[in-house]
Amino acid sequence: MWMVFALEIFAFAMMFVGVAYLRRTQPAVFHAGQSVLDARMGLGLTLSLVTSGWLTAEGVHAFRASRFERSRRFYGGAALMGLVFVGLKIAEYSSKSRAGYGLGVNDFWDLYFLATGFHFIHVLVGLGLIAYVGARVGKTTFEDPETTVGGTALFWHMCDLAWFFLFPLFFARP
Amino acid sequence: MRFIAYLVLVAAAVVAVAWGVLLPALVLGGIKACVVGFEFMELRTAHIAHRIVFALGVAALVLVLSLVASP
Numbered sequence: 001m002w003m004v005f006a007l008e009i010f011a012f013a014m015m016f017v018g019v020a021y022l023r024r025t026q027p028a029v030f031h032a033g034q035s036v037l038d039a040r041m042g043l044g045l046t047l048s049l050v051t052s053g054w055l056t057a058e059g060v061h062a063f064r065a066s067r068f069e070r071s072r073r074f075y076g077g078a079a080l081m082g083l084v085f086v087g088l089k090i091a092e093y094s095s096k097s098r099a100g101y102g103l104g105v106n107d108f109w110d111l112y113f114l115a116t117g118f119h120f121i122h123v124l125v126g127l128g129l130i131a132y133v134g135a136r137v138g139k140t141t142f143e144d145p146e147t148t149v150g151g152t153a154l155f156w157h158m159c160d161l162a163w164f165f166l167f168p169l170f171f172a173r174p
Numbered sequence: 175m176r177f178i179a180y181l182v183l184v185a186a187a188v189v190a191v192a193w194g195v196l197l198p199a200l201v202l203g204g205i206k207a208c209v210v211g212f213e214f215m216e217l218r219t220a221h222i223a224h225r226i227v228f229a230l231g232v233a234a235l236v237l238v239l240s241l242v243a244s245p
Contacts, residue, residue, distance in 0.1 A: 016239055017239065020238075023243045027245065046187045050183045053210060054180035054214065057213070058176060161210060164203040165207075168199030168202075169196075169200075172193075172196040173195060174196055
């Protein structure tokens, strides 16, 4: 699982460098695109992911202590906060699309939708895993509990880590 | 301890948005990555080599992104 984590983070890191390069080479295009983004929306997305990550970590510890009901509640909370992230992101994509921003407009929007879209797909996969594991904690005997429960949490935390860099690269000014 | 880590993450996110400047926001991103890595991903109980590699990896990423993005 750590190998998957390392490879995924490497893929994200390459994308981060691409965004950083665009910031330097096309500052006017980047600034124009950035001015349309809402930092409060970015903060909301960050807080929902961070809260979900904390609840997942609590869920893993409750599972290891065989407190399955408690673990299920934490996983449920984590999935709910993950859904908040998904809802906010869909609302943001919709509003940008209605305003005429999308793939093909310019390099900023191409990179914005590709990078955040790549992250969004990871969040959807992680959310599915969290919901799947959370619904089965204490009800099913996992063949490899540590990989199933710990590995799912690890994947979810990776989504957090990627967002911690994606967010400032798009939202912060030089 | 995990709840304290969570509060640190929330505070760092709010400060990054309020400040709004890239370099401090990247450094805060690195700090948040280390908090998640060491506390939530439990790297603080891992072998010291793994801890060092993770921390150096995060520091290297912050450095590279700062350099590439700088005008």
